[in-house]
Amino acid sequence: MITMDTIIREGNPTLREVAKEVSVPLSDEDIKLGEEMMEFLHNSQDPVKAEELGLRGGVGLAAPQLDISKRIIAVHVPSGDLENPEPTLSAVMYNPKILSHSVQDACLGEGEGCLSVDREVPGYVVRHNKITLSYVDAAGVKQKIRLKNYEAIVVQHEIDHLNGVMFYDHINQENPYALKDGVLVIE
Ligand SMILES: CNC(=O)c1cccc(C)c1Nc1nc(N2CCN(c3ccccc3Cl)CC2)nc(N2CSC[C@H]2C(=O)NC)n1
């Protein structure tokens, strides 16, 4: 099972590598890894399990964060209201690829956190507001989906990990809260 001990932290060179595509059809090993990544996200969002296992909450995880330089990410974004337990996005994505994106940019009003970064790095992380994404799903089926707002931000954060990019690479060093006109701030 994946715990915080499995997750490598900034300074580990694997986080700065460009990860390799996985072969399709998916190997049992890669399918199992995806399942474990998704299980981690579920556990990290469960108050009892997170407490028990000492997990930081996360809605996304990338294989390089497990010191595995493969193009695999898992995202599990809860809906946020207790009535509706359905997540707004839940998927293990193999070889995810952004096919196109909006001109409109967006950022999280509270900035971004990362399970591989044990410090707060304040500032806006400006990303595309909407993306069209292709990936191979856990069943080996090619998917093409459109995402926007928070879900799009999360997927871009995780795909960055596959390219050796950390969220703070995007933060404006002179003024971390500088914003160009028209950037959507997502609260
Ligand atoms: C510095 N300020 C901040 O971090 C920050 C501060 C306030 C608000 C936000 C919104 C911030 N930003 C931010 N908050 C998150 N979570 C909120 C808590 N949540 C969670 C935690 C516990 C149980 C269940 C859940 Cl659901 C998990 C997700 N996640 C990300 N990111 C960046 S994109 C990938 C994603 C990720 O999973 N990171 C580990 N950013």
Ligand code: NI
């Ligand atoms: Ni991260």
